Amino acid sequence: MAQVEQAVIPEDELASELAPAPFADVVWLFVRIGLTSFGGGLSAWLYREVVGARRWMKDEDFLGALTMSQVLPGANVINLSIYVGHRLHGGVGAAAALAALLLPPMVVVIFIAMLFQHVGNVPWLHNFLEGIAAAAMGMTIAMGLRSGRRALANGRWSFGVIAAVFVAIGVLRWPLVPVVLVLTAIALVFARKKRTIE
Amino acid sequence: MNESRITLYLQLIGVFAPLSLLSFGGGQSIIADIHKQSVDVFHWVTQAQFVDLFAISRAAPGPGALFTTLIGWHVGGWMGALVASLSLFVPSSILAYAVARMWNRHGDKPWFSQIQRALIPLACGLILAGAYAVLSSSSGGISIWVIALVAAALFMKFDKINPLPTLFVAGVVQALVRAWL
Numbered sequence: 001m002a003q004v005e006q007a008v009i010p011e012d013e014l015a016s017e018l019a020p021a022p023f024a025d026v027v028w029l030f031v032r033i034g035l036t037s038f039g040g041g042l043s044a045w046l047y048r049e050v051v052g053a054r055r056w057m058k059d060e061d062f063l064g065a066l067t068m069s070q071v072l073p074g075a076n077v078i079n080l081s082i083y084v085g086h087r088l089h090g091g092v093g094a095a096a097a098l099a100a101l102l103l104p105p106m107v108v109v110i111f112i113a114m115l116f117q118h119v120g121n122v123p124w125l126h127n128f129l130e131g132i133a134a135a136a137m138g139m140t141i142a143m144g145l146r147s148g149r150r151a152l153a154n155g156r157w158s159f160g161v162i163a164a165v166f167v168a169i170g171v172l173r174w175p176l177v178p179v180v181l182v183l184t185a186i187a188l189v190f191a192r193k194k195r196t197i198e
Numbered sequence: 199m200n201e202s203r204i205t206l207y208l209q210l211i212g213v214f215a216p217l218s219l220l221s222f223g224g225g226q227s228i229i230a231d232i233h234k235q236s237v238d239v240f241h242w243v244t245q246a247q248f249v250d251l252f253a254i255s256r257a258a259p260g261p262g263a264l265f266t267t268l269i270g271w272h273v274g275g276w277m278g279a280l281v282a283s284l285s286l287f288v289p290s291s292i293l294a295y296a297v298a299r300m301w302n303r304h305g306d307k308p309w310f311s312q313i314q315r316a317l318i319p320l321a322c323g324l325i326l327a328g329a330y331a332v333l334s335s336s337s338g339g340i341s342i343w344v345i346a347l348v349a350a351a352l353f354m355k356f357d358k359i360n361p362l363p364t365l366f367v368a369g370v371v372q373a374l375v376r377a378w379l
Binding site for chain 1: 261287349
């Protein structure tokens, strides 16, 4: 999200007219993004291509969909791809975008895992991968802190919800379903009033 | 297809399909629960395998949610990979599709932004809990925490850097630390 905010393109560079988006081009774009996006940042890439370079969608349309994809359950970029696909080519477009984004990297990731299994139980390789996983978790922490900053902008009650979720799920390992349901109900009460901007 | 295979597929669906609709804030938020189910409850993978598969899914291209594909593949081959993936992707995708259709009609209503405001702190708590669960269950020692926190600071500060070099350096550092200490 923050990456996207920085990548906003000046208005005068945006054509008022949208360009046509041929079906094959849409599918190919999603294949390319799925296969080259190491370590995340997929939403920002979609934005640059779909809104910036190709002018298939309007800025506000895309950013609205980005918000929606973050609120809904499911991986953000998957929800976003469904919206973009649907916008450009209806239901078939949504299904095609999803398949194009997921199927090629699915096959690739399994082949990498097979290769890893073949190489066997090499300690340094395990340690190397563990280091990668730790840095990827750093990326996750950074994302969590960013969303926390956004949450606190809506009121200090957010901190209580964040802490309650963290302790219940992360530390106490309570089951996800009831915790999320109860805390969502509580959060909905607090979120009733929009906080005036100070 | 024998009975144990069918049981396995049903178990995969039973674990991942409900999580699909609970993964607020992206796939990160359900990692703690995936860990519990696949290591502690069903013993699909060991702790070390869990960490390895997680790292592979991060090092490979594509959405991080492909971690689920690997768990399915590990325990049930290509078919297991497909079943686990569809279980995780389909329910949330159907919901996203329905919302995408409604979006233009209701996006400006007050109740919509209320739901949005309520879910942001939940997403945040779940994301951080997921990171904590993975890090605290790692066998990599204190250096794992140092790497994660340094990387977090780096990614916070530099929005647009390519994460790949950082991930690679982190892997090398951890391998060297474990070799010498």
